[in-house]
Amino acid sequence: MLEQPGEMLGIFKTEMTDLFKIVLTEVWYDQTNYLQDDRRQLLLQIKEPEGKIYYIRDLLSSKQIDSADFREMKTEYSAKLEKLEAKLSAYNCNHVDIKDLLDQGISNLLKLDNLCETARQEKRNN
DSSP states (O other): OOSSHHHHHHHHHHHHHHHHHHHHHHHHHHHHHHHHHHHHHHHHHHHHHHHHHHHHHHHHHTTSSOHHHHHHHHHHHHHHHHHHHHHHHHHHHTOOOHHHHHHHHHHHHHHHHHHHHHHHHHHHHO
């Protein structure tokens, strides 16, 4: 059984905090899901020039193309590959850890109650 009225408020805050985190996390992932789709698409696009570079290496090793043609094609595919990898690294750098942000933000919001109470007490004392 609860001894003080504040305990009930504490339990309510804990339950609401957990619910709030779940809802915000779901909304976050719903709103940013397209970023993961874009990232997956880039990974698929990266495989294409990688496969072509591998293929022209095979052609060079079997002497079906000469080294000048190989260098020209490799330069072309490598440039495409570098552009795609640069885009991919931008997606990796923009990753946000929503869990830590929520924990910190909610913790700060819960502290507002204590700050308001402290301010009320100071106002009464003055």
